Amino acid sequence: MKFTLSWLKRFLDTTASLDEICNALNNLGLEVEEVSDRSKELKDFKIARIIEANPHPQANKLQVCKVNDGEKVLQIICGAANARKDLTVVLAPVGTVIPENGLVIELAQIRGIESQGMLCGADELQVGGFNDEGIIELPADLPIGVSFATEYGLDDPVITLGITPNRADCFGVYGIARDLAAKGLGKLKEIAHKEIEFLKDSKSEMRLQLDQKLSNLFIGCQIRNIQNKPSPRWLANMLSNVGIQPISTVVDITNYMCHSFAQPMHAFDHDRLGNNIIIRTANEREKFKALNEKEYSLNIDDIVLANDKQVCLLAGIMGGIDSACTMQTQNIFLEAALYDKNSIAKSSKRHKIITDAKMRFERHVDGHKRLDAFKLACSMIQEICGGEFYNLLNEGTLKEPKTIKFDFSLVKDKSGLDIPIERSVEILEKLGYKITQSNHVIVPTWRDSEIPEDLVEEIVRVYGYDHVGQEPLTYTQHQSFPENFQIASKLSAALVSRGYHEVVTWSFMQDAKASKFGDINKDLEVVNPISNELNYMRGSILPNLLDNVIYNQNNFIKNIKIFEIGPVFNGNQVKDEGIVLSALYSGEYSNLPHEKSRLVDIFDIKGDLEYILQTIGIKLDDIDKMQDAYLHPNISGNIIYNDKTIGYIGSVHPKLLKEYDVTGEVFYFELNLNELSLIKEKAEFVPYAHPPVNRDFAFVVDEDIRAGDIVSHIKNNKLLPIKEVNIFDIYTGDQIGSNKKSIAINVTIQTNTNLTSEQIDLMSQNIINSVVEEFKATLRQ
Known part of the structure; x- marks a missing residue:
């Protein structure tokens, strides 16, 4: 979540410094990931105007420009193709440092003619929202000589927060301001807007077919004869500073509502949308061309807004390009509906679309504040673009706010903090909670509190976790650990005693590599992998251990004894995850000077296997034949105990080793710790008084x-x-x-x-x- 300091102060009346605000946000649990303040590095750049541009006598691609900086006329040599007379530009005076490369601008002689500064492009200043070829072209009506950063809001610090999924309200700047006001850093401003002037006796021409199972609230307004145009400077600057490309006033206002109040909306070109609106599920393989100019094949699990001909909106995610607003749009339909958030999350994942609207819808959009936000958006459109407004469409029902019975003594019981009841009440009320005389707390519709402990968390979070005292942990002599943990700990210690080294590798691997060890299971493919090399959940640890062997052999380490204890996966259900111990042995049995060296064989690793099983009271019964493509058919087998398979052992198939480019034989065993933990009757240790x-x-x-x-x-x-x-x-x-x-x-x-x-x-x-x-x-x- 990104916002600027000035954006925050539109909703929070505060004198707090940037550092104080960031510290308070961290203490509130709203982690500040980054603060970008460019006021210092851009303070010397000015808005100027080229009053004359002539070809350089000694260079075909250069121009000698006379530039008015508001105080004097400078001579500047410029190589940009778009440099011309009467163009308003960004000037870097002598002594200015260019952000892109740290270059200091000096008086220079370029092909025999003096240059007294530099005209800048967007890349050189590392700013967005401008033409990316040549020098920046600014509107002609801008004042000359003023600071470029101030005029475009680039001296406004940008704060980036890491918002946890339970804080949907803080996906809007207003919600962040509310938290800071509760913390005591200022006063939350009331949001006022001009009343919308509707057409007299107007009735919307729109006809709506709404299935409340798909959308329990639909608000819309038909607006005609607007003048869609570039946004006012304050709005365009605010959006571009947080990485949102300004498009037009109507579209920019919907983006402003989304980021200010966590209230996504969508504006359609009414002439292209038509009068019939249907909220429905998509038809199987129905096509939808989105605003990103990609075409998607939908299915019956996708909720859409459609007209008589086609899908115009993938609900809660992205609009369609065929009904999009442009600068030429004169008639619009503004929509603010609530859709099923689970469906939105699934559709977004299935189609691999991530949008600002989707991120808010799938967490929580406050339906009770939807109408207020919608009216504010309409009033902004009317104020900036004009237009004639039809009466609102407003259909659907919302649930009543939740109520929690709360005893304020619970705060001390749960947190150990003796917070006065008056302070607890003040915190809750500033966060939007309402306390009744019967100690019932009405939860604000923008929060998801369910139980009394949630209210304790709210109070302590705002009061300050730093007030929680330090107390030593109570020591418990007898600790109970899961059977898996105990077995893994014993086996690990036993392997280390045999000279093995423990490794830890990714639980992911590349699907192409996984295919060498068995059939690919589509359920194990990672939708959003960290990298293409980690796009599949591993079904065996062996591939990762072989990578380790290659790495060691490439570093001239030939004797390798390694093991790993970790998860493997057979499907996408909890029951399909298993914990295994995998061990690998390769190289020579001994490289000591006084011992005759030999290559290890299957019996060496089998001896290690039998040894570690004895440490947990299991005596190996048998090794039965097995069929596995990645192990040698004649040197491999299932490990049997009490007629149950608890793992397998063998020599890695020579063909596989050749593909991996591994030198020498590699021996491997794997034990299923889940199976081992189920064995109740293990071999008992019997003390013997006489030697064997x-x-x-x-x-x-x-x-x-x-x-x-x-x-x-x-x-x-x-x-x-x-x-x-x-x-x-x-x-x-x-x-x-x-x-x-x-x-x-x-x-x-x-x-x-x-x-x-x-x-x-x-x-x-x-x-x-x-x-x-x-x-x-x-x-x-």
Whole structure:
């Protein structure tokens, strides 16, 4: 929300300085994002007039201009094509600093002729609202020698506020002035306007078809024989200073009402609109050409204002170009309706149109002040443009203002501030609330207060949050955290202990990149992305971790162990969001000088997976086959616990690594923390009084036998006290024959009694016999 200091003072009688006003706005919860005061950098620029312009004798594209600055005649060399005799211009005298580039204007010799200043263009002064080719052309009737900044209001500070969605009233300058008056920075001015002179016994020629489900209030006025023209200087300056291009008096007045009172209106060319107005929903694929000269295809969810032939207004958002007002318009129809704000918000999002009107309608437009604002707009049009006014159309009904039962002792109970009741009453009344004798508070129609706590917030906000004292937080020894948080914390610590580094990446990614990891889900496309590279909600963290791998490899870091805990998305519903832990391992197993280096393999990351699961009391049951396009088909699988899939593990597919330009193999696992939090019966920690016994076995089996199946088979041997089973080597080669492979397995046996050598040998033989029988294996000697 942008406004100038003079605009604010049209509604607030105050002697407060700009700094005092900005501090008060921040204290009121209306964050001041920026203050732009150009009075100093533009103070030396003058309005002048060219009284003579002749070609430069030494340069075809230059002119020697005689310029009257109101005190003397200067000689200035100018290269602008539009420089000519009797043109009113902006002069930069010698010593002036040009805002665009910081250039200091000096006396100069240009091709042998002295130049005593510079004639300025809009770009050089960094101002809008003027011709953008050549030097600025000003109206001929302007006084010469006066300050350009003062004449055009450019010395008027511009304040930019960040308005929260619940402060719809402060999307109008008058609402901001009301808050400042309640704060004690001045007095809110009453808005008065001249009574409209209507045609005697006039009845509007307009015929209205209104569906109150779409619009619960419609106000309109037919006005004929106006003189639409450029706006008065004060109005044009006010709008252009906040970035609104002045168009014509009628259009500028509607913009002024929108920004002054948060009351959007629209003016139609009546001759192009016609007499029949229909408020309806659009037809499927009905075409609408808007004021921005773009054509939109509408549907039945869009509310429109139409005539007999076409759509003339996308309700609450933007008017149509075919019924727009121009300088030649003599007859207008001024409209101020209330439309369903939810429909406006959806239509705006669907068609990707953001307008000042839309921003106000989708939050809240005060229907009870609609008629007063409309009459003010009509009186301004009549005063500036003249015209003959038909009686107003005014149809629809509005809800009564809300009432809240309020006990003023609640202020201290909720805030801890002992604010006198008289002061609380004063604050509420200055904000527009009405207090009855029975301690009922009538909420002003421009606010959305619903409960007593809302009134406490209003009082404390104006009284000042700086009065709230500092008190230490109460320490609670026993804190309860969600199961997800506890699991994530333990797994994170376990991974760090294994040498992993935690990373945090965007929850967004590029849709083109997401397509490599599965089908694109339209529900996950971001309508207004931060950038084109972040236009899709991620369905997996792996793509972002691969980006991290590339970055590290490009910086000559080849050994990478990283993980991230964060959200992934399968749809646009709350239930479609999951929290996962993703870990990635690539490079060499060890790069220490005294250790022989080797490349990591799937068993390294599998060992890390088993370790971290043990920290939360889960012993991995199995890894089952899976089919996923971005993992290696023979080196990947689902992680199974209690017959439930809790994640997956595997080697990233070589084709994908090639597309990413990643060097070497990359191994990855992902755990679904939502699933882990649902596991009620986790493996318990059992203290053992005696040390474990480890035995190694090497079995020769057929090449198609899965190593994981052998591990699962040994683990499930209920007759033996087996604590852990791990694979430490797989070998294929001439020494064991073709179509065979050797699988080396370490088995850990743990009991609460001392085992004899004979007992250990019997257990080992039991394991050997079981594997030989089940898999037709032979024990490798």
